Amino acid sequence: MDLVIRATVIFFFILLVTRIAGRRELSDLQPFDLILLVVLGDLVQQGITQSDESVTGTLTVISTIALLSVAVSWVSSRSRRVKLLTAGEPLVLVQDGRPIERNLRRERVTLEEVQEEARRSQIASLADLQWAILEDDGHISCIPRRD
Numbered sequence: 001m002d003l004v005i006r007a008t009v010i011f012f013f014i015l016l017v018t019r020i021a022g023r024r025e026l027s028d029l030q031p032f033d034l035i036l037l038v039v040l041g042d043l044v045q046q047g048i049t050q051s052d053e054s055v056t057g058t059l060t061v062i063s064t065i066a067l068l069s070v071a072v073s074w075v076s077s078r079s080r081r082v083k084l085l086t087a088g089e090p091l092v093l094v095q096d097g098r099p100i101e102r103n104l105r106r107e108r109v110t111l112e113e114v115q116e117e118a119r120r121s122q123i124a125s126l127a128d129l130q131w132a133i134l135e136d137d138g139h140i141s142c143i144p145r146r147d
Contacts, residue, residue: 003057006048007064014044015072015086087136094132097145107134118142 048061076083091103093114104111114132115125117140123129131143 003048003052003060004064006050007061008068010044010048011065011068019085019088090136090141091134092131093134093140094126094129097127097129099126103134109134109140114140114142 049057072082072086076086091107093100093103093107093109099111099114104114111126118124118126118129118132121142121144123142123144126132128145129142130145131141133141133143135141
């Protein structure tokens, strides 16, 4: 039972940390970030299993985390509030060619990142943007003006 409690606590702590980290950071992993995630995974494993190296312990932890993941996904699909907590919602970064500074700061997105995504969408400047929206998955969708 101790393994289930530790796995549950770690699961919800990781969920909290990923929400605090922000959408943009998680979608743009650099090589160092990937290495850091591998190290974090090892630290999480040690925190959950401590000195339990049994197959039963491992299966218990994997089952607990899988069940929690399915449960959070199921509850998120049925409750808008929970979905907002776990996934967030799209956020407008640019409207009618004007950056919304408060939203950019809140999500720690630079204007240069928005301009880069606009160029990838064949939009030359922010003035040509109707909308730039930070999606739930951390990517920026750019919608050109229809003049």
